[in-house]
Amino acid sequence: MNVGKKMAHKAEELKGQAQKVxxxxxxxxxxxxxxxxxxxxxxxxxxxxxxxDIFRR
Incomplete structure (x- = not known):
């Protein structure tokens, strides 16, 4: 997985958690x-x- 995409997806998830709280x-x-x-x-x-990532291997 591209590190940039991984960080962006995690950031979106964390943003959602914060917004929900x-x-x-x-x-x-x-x-x-x-x-x-x-x-x-x-x-x-x-x-x-x-x-x-699984299917790329």
Whole structure:
């Protein structure tokens, strides 16, 4: 996996975690839901890259 992509996907996941926690702390359900979406999207991208790496070998 390209290190740059790996860091970008992890950063997106962490951004989602932070946004989710912030939304929960402020009681803003929309921000919390957006954060959950970003977190899931970043995790899915990481899994996709790992699968690509497996098939490249």
């Amino acid at each position: 912030f939304g929960r702390a402020t009681g803003n359900r929309k921000v919390e839901a957006e954060g959950h979406g970003h977190q899931a999207k970043g995790g899915a991208k990481q899994v996709g890259e790992k699968i690509k």
